[in-house]
Amino acid sequence: MDHSSIENIGKHLHNFPGGLKLKHYKALSCSKPLPAQQLPLSQEYIIPVSQHLGRPAEIIVSPGQQVKKGQPLSVPGNASSTPGAYVHAPTSGEIVAIEQRPVPHPSGLNSTCIILRADGKDDWIELEPVTDYRQLSRQQLIQRVQMAGIVGLGGAVFPTDIKLQGGAGSIDTLILNGAECEPYISCDETLMKQDPEKIIQGALILSQVLNIKRVLVAIEDPMDACYQKLQTSIKTLGAADCIKVVRVPMLYPEGGERQLIQVLSGTEVPAGKLPVSMGILVLNVATAAAIKDAIIDGKPLIERLVTVTGAGICEPQNVVARIGTPIADLISFCGGYTPGIASLVMGGPLMGIGLQSDSLPIIKASNCILALTHADISSPQVEMPCINCGDCVGVCPAGLLPQTLQMVIRAENFEALEELNLDACIECGCCDYICPSHIPLVDYFRYGKSEQRVRTVERKQSDLAKLRFDRREKRLAKQQTERRARHLKRKQALAGSSDKKDSVAAAIARAKARKQALTTTPRDSDSNTDSGEQS
Amino acid sequence: MEFSRSGAPHLPPENTVSKVMLQVILALIPGILAMVWFFGVGVLIQIALSILFAVLLEWAMLKLRGKPIRPFLSDYSAVVTAILFALCIPPLAPWWISLVGMIAAIVVAKHLYGGLGQNIFNPAMVAYVVVLIAFPLELTRWLAPRGLIDVELLPGLLQSLQTIISGLPANLSWDAITQATPLDLLKDGVEQNQMISEIRQAPVFGNYGGRGWEWIANFFALGGIWLIWRRVISWHIPVAIIASVIMITLPAWLYDPSSNPIPLQHIFSGALVLCAFFIATDPVTGCASRRGKIIFGLGVAILTLTIRLWGGYPDGVAFAVLLMNMFAPLIDRYTRPRAYGKPR
Numbered sequence: 058m059d060h061s062s063i064e065n066i067g068k069h070l071h072n073f074p075g076g077l078k079l080k081h082y083k084a085l086s087c088s089k090p091l092p093a094q095q096l097p098l099s100q101e102y103i104i105p106v107s108q109h110l111g112r113p114a115e116i117i118v119s120p121g122q123q124v125k126k127g128q129p130l131s132v133p134g135n136a137s138s139t140p141g142a143y144v145h146a147p148t149s150g151e152i153v154a155i156e157q158r159p160v161p162h163p164s165g166l167n168s169t170c171i172i173l174r175a176d177g178k179d180d181w182i183e184l185e186p187v188t189d190y191r192q193l194s195r196q197q198l199i200q201r202v203q204m205a206g207i208v209g210l211g212g213a214v215f216p217t218d219i220k221l222q223g224g225a226g227s228i229d230t231l232i233l234n235g236a237e238c239e240p241y242i243s244c245d246e247t248l249m250k251q252d253p254e255k256i257i258q259g260a261l262i263l264s265q266v267l268n269i270k271r272v273l274v275a276i277e278d279p280m281d282a283c284y285q286k287l288q289t290s291i292k293t294l295g296a297a298d299c300i301k302v303v304r305v306p307m308l309y310p311e312g313g314e315r316q317l318i319q320v321l322s323g324t325e326v327p328a329g330k331l332p333v334s335m336g337i338l339v340l341n342v343a344t345a346a347a348i349k350d351a352i353i354d355g356k357p358l359i360e361r362l363v364t365v366t367g368a369g370i371c372e373p374q375n376v377v378a379r380i381g382t383p384i385a386d387l388i389s390f391c392g393g394y395t396p397g398i399a400s401l402v403m404g405g406p407l408m409g410i411g412l413q414s415d416s417l418p419i420i421k422a423s424n425c426i427l428a429l430t431h432a433d434i435s436s437p438q439v440e441m442p443c444i445n446c447g448d449c450v451g452v453c454p455a456g457l458l459p460q461t462l463q464m465v466i467r468a469e470n471f472e473a474l475e476e477l478n479l480d481a482c483i484e485c486g487c488c489d490y491i492c493p494s495h496i497p498l499v500d501y502f503r504y505g506k507s508e509q510r511v512r513t514v515e516r517k518q519s520d521l522a523k524l525r526f527d528r529r530e531k532r533l534a535k536q537q538t539e540r541r542a543r544h545l546k547r548k549q550a551l552a553g554s555s556d557k558k559d560s561v562a563a564a565i566a567r568a569k570a571r572k573q574a575l576t577t578t579p580r581d582s583d584s585n586t587d588s589g590e591q592s
Numbered sequence: 593m594e595f596s597r598s599g600a601p602h603l604p605p606e607n608t609v610s611k612v613m614l615q616v617i618l619a620l621i622p623g624i625l626a627m628v629w630f631f632g633v634g635v636l637i638q639i640a641l642s643i644l645f646a647v648l649l650e651w652a653m654l655k656l657r658g659k660p661i662r663p664f665l666s667d668y669s670a671v672v673t674a675i676l677f678a679l680c681i682p683p684l685a686p687w688w689i690s691l692v693g694m695i696a697a698i699v700v701a702k703h704l705y706g707g708l709g710q711n712i713f714n715p716a717m718v719a720y721v722v723v724l725i726a727f728p729l730e731l732t733r734w735l736a737p738r739g740l741i742d743v744e745l746l747p748g749l750l751q752s753l754q755t756i757i758s759g760l761p762a763n764l765s766w767d768a769i770t771q772a773t774p775l776d777l778l779k780d781g782v783e784q785n786q787m788i789s790e791i792r793q794a795p796v797f798g799n800y801g802g803r804g805w806e807w808i809a810n811f812f813a814l815g816g817i818w819l820i821w822r823r824v825i826s827w828h829i830p831v832a833i834i835a836s837v838i839m840i841t842l843p844a845w846l847y848d849p850s851s852n853p854i855p856l857q858h859i860f861s862g863a864l865v866l867c868a869f870f871i872a873t874d875p876v877t878g879c880a881s882r883r884g885k886i887i888f889g890l891g892v893a894i895l896t897l898t899i900r901l902w903g904g905y906p907d908g909v910a911f912a913v914l915l916m917n918m919f920a921p922l923i924d925r926y927t928r929p930r931a932y933g934k935p936r
Contacts, residue, residue, distance in 0.1 A: 434602060441709075456929040
């Protein structure tokens with residue numbers, strides 16, 4: 058019997074190729090419950106307007122303006138060809154500046170940020186809670202999700218309302234991804250333990266929005282406590298017939314959307330397509346919880362759970378942090394750095410991005426702040442030549458040949474990348490980690506992908522130019538043949554007119570008339586009149 | 593607080609090239625000790641000589657090519673090449689055999705092709721083939737294994753050193769201490785239409801392979817299995833080679849055991865086990881994908897048997913490996929795994 062189909066999703070587990078069994082350091086940060094004490098207000102919040110995938114939002118506030126907690130600072134704007142998302146004030150206070158600041162981004166470049174000085178009152182705008190969301194229409198619900206500025210909190214930060222809008226009608230399964238597979242990160246696990254009801258309520262709202270009967274919450278095998286808590290919540294909310302918790306084996310990068318779908322259904326998302334094409338929508342568990350807050354409490358997304366961890370932190374723990382909080386404030390809340398501190402990372406150790414400073418803010422994508430010591434990162438490794446050992450091939454969950462890809466990219470043979478399916482690379486970093494030569498493979502792949510994109514654009518442009526040229530040529534040729542055809546037709550018409558005598562007589566008459574009219578006609582005017590008659 | 597930005601992964605690396613090579617060296621030790629037991633300390637002298645030449649030549653070539661010395665000398669790849677070569681030549685071969693071999697391996701096969709990771713041919717096998725063709729006489733002087741000659745005739749440390757450096761001492765003769773290898777005898781015997789059972793009467797044969805050789809092969813296999821367990825090498829190539837040899841020779845032996853040797857004989861004589869675990873598994877010159885490795889192993893097995901049966905040399909593993917090295921890129925090209933989401 059073939060278990061690998063969407064109908065049987067979640068009933069039998071499947072494998073994905075490759076992957077890494079990594080030592081986990083989750084207990085470092087999630088053995089303790091959330092701190093009773095809240096993170097104190099920061100003096101200043103740095104709120105980037107581009108925290109999501111897509112266009113930066115349009116700023117609707119100006120320096121000097123007083124704002125309240127939860128007030129929109131920027132909106133997606135109208136041109137909706139590219140996605141955008143709302144950004145809100147994390148507390149009440151004054152907008153002191155709108156300027157370029159460094160933000161957590163792989164490029165390390167600056168980006169437009171709204172600087173908000175807190176007034177300490179923490180005054181909410183008027184919230185619009187909903188007593189019974191079942192009364193709301195699908196569009197109303199999606200609009201509330203949009204107004205709350207909700208984006209995918211697993212790290213991809215794609216605007217959730219657009220995902221819901223696109224998926225409505227064609228989705229039959231919602232997967233809530235709680236399979237946090239990066240070592241160290243435990244914010245989703247903490248959320249599932251502390252606030253399982255929020256997630257399940259979010260799931261129920263989502264099942265109404267998508268009009269579906271099947272929601273799977275995927276968690277990692279060892280998350281026993283989460284499993285119990287989620288099950289209890291499902292029971293109390295009476296959602297047992299629609300929501301199921303599935304435990305998947307712990308293997309990096311299990312939490313990758315495409316890998317999770319493969320594990321649950323045994324089928325792969327076709328290349329170049331989105332899971333929606335298979336009737337599956339994947340959202341992070343934290344996103345579901347944020348949707349509950351947005352719909353039921355009317356609260357926009359202004360805070361998130363952040364794992365602050367690593368050997369470089371004195372008291373590793375999970376903290377609810379407002380978006381825009383300088384990372385340094387979080388660090389001091391967690392007891393500060395240990396003496397061996399060497400580097401700061403946003404995200405997990407495999408896909409996280411190195412940060413240049415702790416003055417950078419927490420953004421919607423910040424699931425983890427990882428402080429590493431010298432012992433964790435060891436001395437910078439010398440890059441050795443590839444010895445073709447094939448370890449990277451063995452761990453690649455996308456079925457690629459990383460060693461061949463890096464060779465091809467080094468040789469700048471970008472045409473070959475398509476054939477080698479570089480586009481299937483999810484940049485999980487398995488190959489990078491396993492490589493005995495310490496070749497920064499993912500960096501090569503990002504470079505290769507950007508070159509591929511540039512080439513595609515260039516090719517499109519040149520194709521377009523060629524198309525235009527070809528069309529022009531065709532048009533000209535067509536005009537020419539048409540002109541000739543007209544010419545010929547007229548000639549034939551003239552030659553073929555049977556009444557020759559009539560035409561001769563008419564011509565004579567015309568000539569006579571002309572002579573009478575213009576006695577001093579120059580010779581060339583004859584031809585003029587001739588052609589005038591012809592046309 | 594400011595930090596220097598580092599790229600992912602932010603974890604200490606699990607592996608390094610030198611760690612890989614060191615584990616290979618470690619895994620060779622049981623087999624080397626077995627060889628020393630059966631053939632005397634000459635084995636160790638050859639290993640030391642080859643390593644010395646290899647490291648000197650590696651250093652000189654890195655210098656000439658303007659490459660950093662330290663990281664490349666400490667990757668131990670030259671040492672592995674030297675040991676594998678030294679295990680293939682007779683224990684009392686003259687010192688210049690090692691020198692010529694290492695020039696062929698390190699200078700020609702490795703650095704002239706672009707150094708570590710760039711060579712097309714397995715350097716140790718290039719070296720072996722060069723000396724095999726250039727100095728056939730020296731390469732046939734295999735000592736008789738312990739148990740076949742008087743223990744007092746087995747050359748000691750000083751005698752071995754003397755022989756390797758300045759030739760055989762006057763009180764010894766090559767005839768007294770050397771003997772045709774089992775594969776030599778087998779080849780000659782079959783060519784003279786002798787029955788296998790007749791050929792195997794010779795004392796140089798052991799229980800299933802060559803006397804001594806079969807034990808050496810066992811110990812190399814032990815090291816090889818440890819490498820598989822440590823995930824330094826994958827099982828695909830060794831299993832493909834050994835299984836292919838058995839599957840190809842089994843029908844012939846079943847059909848006519850009097851003129852075809854038992855499959856185990858093929859495996860436990862010559863350098864087949866050493867090749868299966870340590871030589872054909874050289875990643876640089878082999879295949880990277882799993883299916884590719886199996887095809888590579890199958891090719892090595894077929895070519896080895898072809899050369900053993902019909903070729904001019906008693907053992908064919910070196911030629912087989914070099915020939916398959918040429919095919920490796922093509923095999924990799926056609927055994928590409930299917931990428932995620934692409935049509936089957």
